[in-house]
Amino acid sequence: MLQRLEFDEGLVAVGLLHDSVERGTLSESELRSEMGESIRWLVMALSEDPTIEPFDERKAALRDQVAVAGVRAVTVFAADKLSDIAGLRRGIETSPKAAEARMGASVASMAGHYRDSVRMIAAVRPGSVFLSALRLELERLDSVAAAQSAAASLP
Secondary structure, three states, X not given: OOXXXXXXXXXXXXXXXXXXXXXXXXXXXXHHHHHOHHHHHHHHHOOOOOOOOOHHHXXXXXXXXXXXXXXXXXXXXXXXXXXXXXXXXXXXXXXXHHHHHHHOOOHHHHHHXXXXXXXXXXXXXXXOOXXXXXXXXXXXXXXXXXXXXXXXXXX
């Protein structure tokens, strides 16, 4: 997404690598060695602290961390959230239980995090190219989640 919108190579690299340390596929020192300090710094700004529990507090800490890191971090975060929201919506449409299992949180918790993320993005980067699409995807997610909830409550 970042590449398609012609962001610079460094930001595209951060977008591609931002989950690598968090998921354990690359160490922070390997990242620094291979990609340099500026990319390492942004990737780490986009990596959540797995020791923070519960889920809501961990995600709030991540949003705060990204906001403080600045516009470049917020830009990658926005692109990532756009992809995540659309992915969760598609997952709910296919199999709500599987989507929750894959995300490791309830749909309501994830939707809350995404809403709070969009608010943070709008506050820090009100001119973000991703804002209108993020808001549209949130509306779609809310509609699908409401329909699934209604269907689940039927006898």
